[in-house]
């Protein structure tokens with residue numbers, strides 16, 4: 001077994017229509033391709049393949065919760081769930097955080113594209129109001145509170161899915 005978690009997947013094809021990414025996921029061969037649009041969340045997935053973590057935040061001063069000083073949301077939301085106004089894109093420039101909680105996955109369900117065993121982790125990042133769910137590349141024992149750094153699958157390694165974001169111990 002490798003020290004680092006590997007994926008059991010192949011990059012999915014992407015087509016672009018009006019700046020929106022459409023994922024081609026051949027679940028059952030070429031004829032059984034599932035098409036999934038990323039719609040207004042395209043900047044998030046595009047950012048991952050460029051090694052950038054893009055989040056959204058509410059800049060509406062009239063928002064009952066954020067008052068326009070909102071923390072970042074990850075995964076991003078196109079519209080604010082509190083005031084329903086469009087959110088603003090902003091990069092998480094220093095994508096480090098701490099493990100908020102974790103699960104050690106020894107046996108994955110059907111279709112899981114992450115090689116077991118691995119740690120599924122929830123990460124608390126500075127300036128991000130939500131807890132980010134992801135997976136850890138390292139397999140050595142971990143503890144709640146351990147520091148982690150975001151890693152990205154870019155270029156030819158990119159799957160063009162949420163698997164392009166993962167973490168490693170910092």
Ligand SMILES: [Zn+2]
Pocket residue numbers: 058059060063064065066080081082083084085
């Ligand atoms: Zn809002």
